[in-house]
Amino acid sequence: MAVKAVIPFLVGMMLLTGVCNTLLTKYQDNQCVRNCDDPDPKKRAHFEQPVIQTAQMFVGEMGCWLVVGLMQLYNRYIAKKPSEGGYQPVDTNEHADADADADASSIHSETALNGSGNRNKHDEAILRGFRIFLLALPALSDLLATTLMNCGLLLVAASIYQMTRGALVLFVGLFSVVFLRRKLHLFQWLSLMGVVLGVAIVGLAGAIWPDPKSSKSAPPGAGKPEAADVSAEAVRAIIGVLLIAGAQIFTATQFVLEEYILERSAIEPLRVVGWEGIFGFSGTVIGMVVLHLAIGRTDAGRYGYFDMVEGWRQMTEHPQVLISSLLIMVSIGGFNFFGLSVTRSVSATSRSTIDTCRTLFIWIVSLGLGWETFKWLQVVGFVLLVYFTFLFNGIVQPPFEFLRVQEEVEELLPEEPVEHM
Numbered sequence: 001m002a003v004k005a006v007i008p009f010l011v012g013m014m015l016l017t018g019v020c021n022t023l024l025t026k027y028q029d030n031q032c033v034r035n036c037d038d039p040d041p042k043k044r045a046h047f048e049q050p051v052i053q054t055a056q057m058f059v060g061e062m063g064c065w066l067v068v069g070l071m072q073l074y075n076r077y078i079a080k081k082p083s084e085g086g087y088q089p090v091d092t093n094e095h096a097d098a099d100a101d102a103d104a105s106s107i108h109s110e111t112a113l114n115g116s117g118n119r120n121k122h123d124e125a126i127l128r129g130f131r132i133f134l135l136a137l138p139a140l141s142d143l144l145a146t147t148l149m150n151c152g153l154l155l156v157a158a159s160i161y162q163m164t165r166g167a168l169v170l171f172v173g174l175f176s177v178v179f180l181r182r183k184l185h186l187f188q189w190l191s192l193m194g195v196v197l198g199v200a201i202v203g204l205a206g207a208i209w210p211d212p213k214s215s216k217s218a219p220p221g222a223g224k225p226e227a228a229d230v231s232a233e234a235v236r237a238i239i240g241v242l243l244i245a246g247a248q249i250f251t252a253t254q255f256v257l258e259e260y261i262l263e264r265s266a267i268e269p270l271r272v273v274g275w276e277g278i279f280g281f282s283g284t285v286i287g288m289v290v291l292h293l294a295i296g297r298t299d300a301g302r303y304g305y306f307d308m309v310e311g312w313r314q315m316t317e318h319p320q321v322l323i324s325s326l327l328i329m330v331s332i333g334g335f336n337f338f339g340l341s342v343t344r345s346v347s348a349t350s351r352s353t354i355d356t357c358r359t360l361f362i363w364i365v366s367l368g369l370g371w372e373t374f375k376w377l378q379v380v381g382f383v384l385l386v387y388f389t390f391l392f393n394g395i396v397q398p399p400f401e402f403l404r405v406q407e408e409v410e411e412l413l414p415e416e417p418v419e420h421m
Contacts, residue, residue: 010341011354017335018358023365024331025053025150026158028324030371033314034303045303047321049311050150051291055284056325057146058139060332061277064270067337132275134261138254139279143287145250148243151305155240157211157372159363163202164244166359166385169392170195171252179256187391187398194388201381203241207234211372273336356386 034045153161170192176182184192210233262272288308296307303310315321342354359382366372390396 007342010338014335014338014342014354015358015361017331017338018355019361019365020331021328021335022153022158022162022362024324024328025153026161026366026371028053028321028328029154031318031320031324033318033321047314047318048154048305049314050147050154050305051284051288052308052311052315053150053328054143054146055281055288056329057332058143058277058281058284060329061273061336062281063329063333064274064277064336066333068268068270068274133279135272135275136279136283138257138261139276140283141250141254141257142276143280143283145247145254148247148250152240152243152247155236156206156244158366159359159372160202160206160237160241160378161244162359162362163378163382163385164199164241165248166195166389167199167245168248168251169389171248172255173392175252175256180259191388191392194384195392198381198384198388199241199245201384202378203238203245203381205375205377205381206237206241208377209373209375210234210237269340270337356389 028047031047032044033047035043038044149161149165152164156164173184173188173192177184258272262269288306291306292308294306295301296304296309301307315325363382367374387396391398
């Protein structure tokens, strides 16, 4: 547990690394990699490699093993004994003490444990030995979700991307009811409807006032974009919003799988991030090779999402792409580390508030960099998303007395930010 003086630093670093994840990825998308000297901006090709971006995310997650290793060295040679709440081995025995159990259940599972009672000895060993490969299931869900979101980010502004991810609360809530047998109160069902409305308004703002990627590169004296171009950009924005919102289905699946597995195990959450990084990176590389052989090397697939050779060429020949990739890996690993520290030092509720600030900062920076234009309708959607997400998690009280409940409201969003973007 960090001392109080360190908490502002942890919060600040969580915000900084979280904002950098999205902005650096969007910066990477905006880099020209082919026909960059062509006077017609429509003929210039930008970096569009969502699968490679997924792989670099998993590399960042694997970096969590470095933190695990450093902590073990500290405990062995400096502290001389494991620190309270420190890292526990994957094969923790059946007689681990209560503090280790409480620490192990902190990721996505505190409320589920309250409803399911004490663990038994068989459950305690669920991730022992080869059963650690069970973590490949949430890693696969993460792979699909991140790739779809990366595709969506190519089509929309960074702030719209971040706001649309708010649809996660909808699917987490529904999946928690269906698979984890949770109970939702009336105001929580209304909150889910409000979240859908907020996401729809954000998407509508992007469709009505799209921000073309090539607009900043238009030559001087160029006229206004034609109606056909505006319509095409509107369609791109709608498709992007749908991809990002749909990706939340896989993200919610990941959270449900993690909660089910980890509430029956004793494993440090930072190790979970590292294992999912290994499994996710392995799956991504295998998928990249298969898709390149099947699609990427064909005439129709050349220069496309699955052309692995072209993607590698773009990364190695363009320093901006390579440097941004390295920075993304560092920021993702850092966000996981600082996010875990914030949750343990403060609370999951505070983390939800901090994550809202993250979206706001991304929006402000994007506006300042000229990557997008101000849309008043987007403000309406953002306000609705924030309010109904807070209402769903019990951070704010329902506006009407008949909607209020006496008992404490369970937070169904993940407490430990196994974050990826």
